[in-house]
Amino acid sequence: MSHRFASIPGDGIGPEVVAAAKTVLDSLSDGHGFSIEWMDFPNGAEHFLKTGEILPDDTISELSTCEAILLGALGDPRVEPGILEKGVLLKLRFAFDQYVNLRPVRFFRGVDSPISTEGRENLSIYFVRENTEDFYVGLGSRFTGSKASENISLERNRYKMKFKIDVEVEGESEGSYQIGVISRGGATRVIRYAFELARKKDRKNLTCVDKANVLTEMYGLWRDVFREISREYDDVETEFGYVDAVAMNLVRSPERYSVLVTPNLFGDILTDLGAGIQGSLGLSPSGNINPEGISMFEPVHGSAPDIAGRGIANPVAAILAAQMMLDTVGEHAAAGELERAVFATLAERGVRTPDLGGKNSTDEMAQAVIEKL
Template sequence: MTTYKIPVIPGDGIGPDIVTEGMKVIDSAGEKFGFDVEWIEYPHGADHFLETGELISEDTLKELSQYSAIYLGSIGDPRIEPGVLEKGILLAARFYFDQYINLRPIKLLNGVWSPIKDKTPDDIDFVVVRENTEDMYIGIGGRSTKGASSKILEVNRNLYSAKFNLDIETDSEEIAYQIGMISKEGTRRVMEYAFELAQNRSKNLASVDKANVLSDIYGFWREEFESMSSKYPEVKTDFNYVDAITMWFVKNPEWFDVVVTPNMFGDIITDLGAMIQGGLGLAPGGNINPEGTSMFEPIHGSAPKYKGQNKVNPIATIWAGAMMIEQLGEQEASDNIVKAIERNISEGKVRTYDMGGTAGTSDVGDEIAKLVKE
């Protein structure tokens, strides 16, 4: 029997509640499909930070790098200034492990109400491939007050390094600036992943940019997409401005199969995708390095007001677990978990409050685990 060692970071708020149910369902799938999971829990989150002052150390990241996948509950706590945990744990992990792909299935399951009138599961079933390490999220910028100033900003990645020497002169009382950057290396690798994914699905790939206004950075993105498309002549491609694609997601979601997008636009459109598939409680995500350590999580937050109440919907986390074991090679077990989720929703017997039911978090986990075995 294959045994997978998987680190778990339950995190904050509802994180421990929901990740427990995801682990339960994966263990159930393992019993049915002949694999075992050894869960290795890590304490990193708000409580750990308040007790020790540590977010996540390089030693811990190095230790985690020996594993193929990490299972994450949620990060965020009102006792700590917004952004501290997110940058110090989530973004630190993404950059350390070079998780350059954020993968988001936008799939309407049977039994789920979509706010888009008359659209069915046949109409809403696509995947967004978001570049996950560049763009406006490289984390460099600053502020300057009236007069002259200078600043050196650096980006260091496994693929490359870049340095910006800025001489700033302004007669404004104060200015703020943020530098966005994409590289040929970073752009081409995420596009290659998207083309390969499209080739294995319906051979339809849509690209997102804003090349008509932000022509330098997103014009470069478009050029690279056009160049790479010549290597995949069987994949049908099209371009979409980010403002337009938000409209098409709502009006004609059936047009899309695989979507590839720069980091910032992907952050925006995947939240819209979550709503058209039924809400944040049904939206999983993966931060993926195909050759290294990936991390899987629900895309919703930590909802600290519901901490320990056994109330919230665990389906996004359970679905993220299905994505995780698919990444590990357990395709049949992953498909079975998604089918069990869909059956749970369709039958409507065990649902949390957000889906019109009265069941608790653990009740839904128990039910899906049971359906996995049937």
């Protein structure tokens, strides 16, 4: 069997960690009876600065011929923040309707955490984040003067919305607004995914995260949908948690959580907190998933331009992102073997990159994983 995967190395350390992950996958595939055809795409800061292109529609069409996408990192000090993130990352999420952001958080034996791991050595939490709505829909504006008016629209694969905003201001010269959107359909599909994940992974508890005590309309609908769907899953215990309390508990007693389902904004914040308690952003993978379509996988860390080109970036997050990609396309045995190899490599406390307190290179870390396969 052959799999066609796209790679978008991106910026900073992205090309280094993607190259390492591809090397590991190519080594793994031989022993599991499948081959990989890679399609490489240059989209990122360098390409944008040379051509003015961010992510044209014909590139989207080419990407649609692949089973999945492996992304490195986006962001470059030469490009204004938001241009690449919106123009590549968000555009891909919306174009392929990748409505689930799945991020596992776990403690790794052999990796020090900033919080105590005693009695929590087997900690494993799944964050299921809604990935296409909430305050990340891109609807907002800044205005000056006493009056402002704007017609704005939102288009998704499933619906279209139009808004007319009229603003009158007294006593202030400049202002701004941002609109968040949660639809019943958008909430339903990601919450149902979370329940199915809890059942599949034999997790008995699912926490619904929101801020319904303040943002009552948006997150009131979110809670309503959660309650309705929960009636179909008697085998899964449920609870509600306000995002501020959940953040505190993730530091004080993370073992109380098993699976959390969150709106987009809160999920973005909580998952980085989760990555922090496990010891390093260099260990955290992320999947932008469309269960019926093309999914995209990436390390959680950024482009880290300060260490780019030095060969010291930790490739583990990218390798685990590739592992999630294999699992999603049905290569479960290979994905399981790769995950065990990563865990074994970290547990030995031998080869490790500077973020883990070591002196090894990106390539040496990848090679250490390969030797465990």
